[in-house]
Amino acid sequence: MDIDELNTGVLLFDSELLKIQELNPAAQKILGWDLSSLNDNINDLGALSQGLAALAKLIRSLKSDELREEIKQSKSKRIEIKINSQHFNLYLQQLEDDYMLELSQIIYQDMKQSTHELKRPIQNIKTLVETLLLGAKDDAVKSLEYLEKLDHEADRLGTMVQDMLSLSHVLSGSVELNKIEIDLGQLVDKLISSAESRATSRQIKLMSDIPKGTKIQADKKYLDHLLANLIDNGIKYNKDSGSVQLHYKEGVLIVEDTGTGIPETDIAKVFDQFYRVQASSAIQGTGLGLAIVKAIVDLHGWTIAIESELKTGSRFSIRLS
Numbered sequence: 001m002d003i004d005e006l007n008t009g010v011l012l013f014d015s016e017l018l019k020i021q022e023l024n025p026a027a028q029k030i031l032g033w034d035l036s037s038l039n040d041n042i043n044d045l046g047a048l049s050q051g052l053a054a055l056a057k058l059i060r061s062l063k064s065d066e067l068r069e070e071i072k073q074s075k076s077k078r079i080e081i082k083i084n085s086q087h088f089n090l091y092l093q094q095l096e097d098d099y100m101l102e103l104s105q106i107i108y109q110d111m112k113q114s115t116h117e118l119k120r121p122i123q124n125i126k127t128l129v130e131t132l133l134l135g136a137k138d139d140a141v142k143s144l145e146y147l148e149k150l151d152h153e154a155d156r157l158g159t160m161v162q163d164m165l166s167l168s169h170v171l172s173g174s175v176e177l178n179k180i181e182i183d184l185g186q187l188v189d190k191l192i193s194s195a196e197s198r199a200t201s202r203q204i205k206l207m208s209d210i211p212k213g214t215k216i217q218a219d220k221k222y223l224d225h226l227l228a229n230l231i232d233n234g235i236k237y238n239k240d241s242g243s244v245q246l247h248y249k250e251g252v253l254i255v256e257d258t259g260t261g262i263p264e265t266d267i268a269k270v271f272d273q274f275y276r277v278q279a280s281s282a283i284q285g286t287g288l289g290l291a292i293v294k295a296i297v298d299l300h301g302w303t304i305a306i307e308s309e310l311k312t313g314s315r316f317s318i319r320l321s
């Protein structure tokens with residue numbers, strides 16, 4: 001195993017738990033300290049930041065015979081700790097001659113909000129099934145109508161769970177970007193043609209003036225996700241016969257549409273998880289798309305800005321530097 005390639009933070013200790021022998025880049029990122037500074041300060045709680053002090057305290061307690069016996073018995077021990085206001089699962093394992101400590105971040109998304117959002121389609125499904133059972137099932141027209149509604153609610157639930165998983169993944173802190181040279185013009189053309197059927201059904205034109213051969217550095221998978229989301233929103237929140245246009249100029253990638261626009265007071269909030277503009281509540285969505293877009297932008301070290309005018313359109317600009 002090459003611990004340098006793991007996304008999880010890994011620390012290897014000696015058999016006495018006195019010295020850290022190895023520290024992978026993910027652990028260094030989580031703790032903010034390199035190997036030699038950690039070893040120099042691990043017993044000096046006063047010199048350590050709050051997060052590291054929690055780890056140092058833990059390491060001290062690991063030296064207790066009781067705990068070591070417990071680890072020996074069960075081979076691994078899980079402890080939850082907080083480092084720099086983030087929660088981590090810490091697994092301690094005894095290897096042949098030393099100890100391995102693994103740190104993986106726990107994402108506590110706004111659980112209350114998430115479960116509340118999931119409750120709605122679940123409640124709708126329950127009501128539809130109950131209505132069917134109460135008699136609608138005996139009416140061929142009504143039962144077809146209710147089954148179609150059930151199908152729609154199940155799709156909504158599926159999209160929501162998928163978006164929640166995508167968001168918690170990009171926020172996990174364990175994503176390692178695979179930045180490569182990408183032909184932006186080619187990628188945008190491909191995304192436009194896969195969104196085409198959704199746009200043409202409402203006579204919305206999808207256009208790009210980004211020439212093939214325009215090279216940028218990005219992680220293809222995440223850039224794909226980001227652009228697909230922005231193009232999709234450009235279609236969803238557009239008027240019939242409108243347009244979505246993509247441009248790239250001097251390091252700035254632009255997705256602009258001729259849609260409903262976003263009220264000024266909502267612009268800062270649309271990147272929040274589950275936030276949806278009141279006026280667009282009739283249009284299907286989870287309120288997570290732009291939170292995912294923002295997380296991908298942050299992962300790359302880019303910035304994103306929105307300019308928007310009601311009933312005229314919106315422009316999303318991403319500075320790729």
Ligand code: ADP
Pocket residue numbers: 233234237257259260261262270275276277278280284285286287288289290291314
């Ligand atoms: P949703 O799943 O609701 O589309 P998003 O996070 O992608 O979630 O967007 C959040 C909200 O921002 C949307 O509900 C919508 O009100 C508004 N919004 C996003 N993109 C646009 C756009 N291009 N034009 C107008 N409003 C938009």
